[in-house]
Amino acid sequence: MATFGPIRAFVDDIADLSPNFRRIVFTGPDLDSLVTGSCFDQRIKLIFPTSGSLPVIADGENWYREWLEIPENERGVMRTYSMRYLDRKNDQTRISVDFVMHEMDGVSGPAAQWAKNAAVSDEIVIIAPRDGAASGGIEFNSGDADRIVLLGDETAAPAIARILEDLAKEQSTVPCTAYIEVPTNQDCVTIDAAPHHGVTWLPREGALHGSRLAPALGWDVSDDARISAVSPDRAEDDLVWETPAYSSAGECVSDISAPVHGTYYWIAGESGVVKQLRRFLVNEIGVDRSQVAFMGYWREGVSMKG
Ligand SMILES: Cc1cc2nc3c(=O)[nH]c(=O)nc-3n(C[C@H](O)[C@H](O)[C@H](O)COP(=O)(O)OP(=O)(O)OC[C@H]3O[C@@H](n4cnc5c(N)ncnc54)[C@H](O)[C@@H]3O)c2cc1C
The missing domain is CATH 3.40.50.80 (Nucleotide-binding domain of ferredoxin-NADP reductase (FNR) module)
Known part of the structure; x- marks a missing residue:
């Protein structure tokens, strides 16, 4: 497996934390390759299916270009989220994402809509730093601030x-x-x-x-x-x-x-x-x-x- 690129995961758990936050926990064997430790504001990309099925994207450095080459109605939509938790327990890696369930006049975006309808075992594609890859996507850096x-x-x-x-x-x-x-x-x-x-x-x-x-x-x-x-x-x-x-x-x-x-x-x-x-x-x-x-x-x- 390459050190960077999309990996598949499935929904393991869903919990409504409050009227506007829904926590979705993802797992899957490919998540074991992710870097653990302090993630601060680590951003990750999630690809949601729009036409019922997820796009198949080759693993590797060129994944983004390949993804863009897939016809728009087949490639799903990609959005950026934060990792609320990344845990490795009992040989299982789990990522938790807290989705804001935004909606205005009955209309939301594809990501919020996907989170609203998500069910255990639904599949998703995640792009997050893996062991051995150059780190990226963490902006928090307080240096020597007082x-x-x-x-x-x-x-x-x-x-x-x-x-x-x-x-x-x-x-x-x-x-x-x-x-x-x-x-x-x-x-x-x-x-x-x-x-x-x-x-x-x-x-x-x-x-x-x-x-x-x-x-x-x-x-x-x-x-x-x-x-x-x-x-x-x-x-x-x-x-x-x-x-x-x-x-x-x-x-x-x-x-x-x-x-x-x-x-x-x-x-x-x-x-x-x-x-x-x-x-x-x-x-x-x-x-x-x-x-x-x-x-x-x-x-x-x-x-x-x-
Ligand atoms: C680094 C980074 C980390 C992020 N982390 C998280 C996170 O952990 N949890 C999270 O929920 N979001 C997070 N976001 C924000 C998330 O990517 C956006 O809210 C995104 O627009 C949601 O996609 P969508 O498909 O639901 O809506 P879109 O298709 O992008 O937008 C559809 C419509 O909804 C409106 N909209 C989008 N988001 C909101 C909102 N929150 N409230 C009200 N109206 C909205 C848009 O203005 C637009 O009119 C993060 C963004 C970045 C860049």
């Missing part, structure tokens, strides 16, 4: 939970505070964070998306004459992705790829919201870009591309 702030909406909640639990496992003594905006009070799910790490849940309860996150950064939106509300802005379809080492906007990336002191900010969620939070933090407060990672995880009104 303090960590994690902030995101419900799509970032699984990654934030994993980061907190991995920091606890690694016995990190760096103070860390997480702010997680979720649709309702019932979506404040369990996170086994270290006692000295704080988790503040911010239920939206009908308020504007992102409006609970801004004050957590010290931004009093109601007092800001220039931007009256933090909400998705519809200027472009692309996801914002600005980390100390990479800039989707083509900004100059510094030689410093992780903080050497001060506060490290890890921020993810709806792209337009993330962009506005970035504007506040970098342009208004003057936080250095080596201290921040801003990642658009989805875009309001835009269906993601594989």
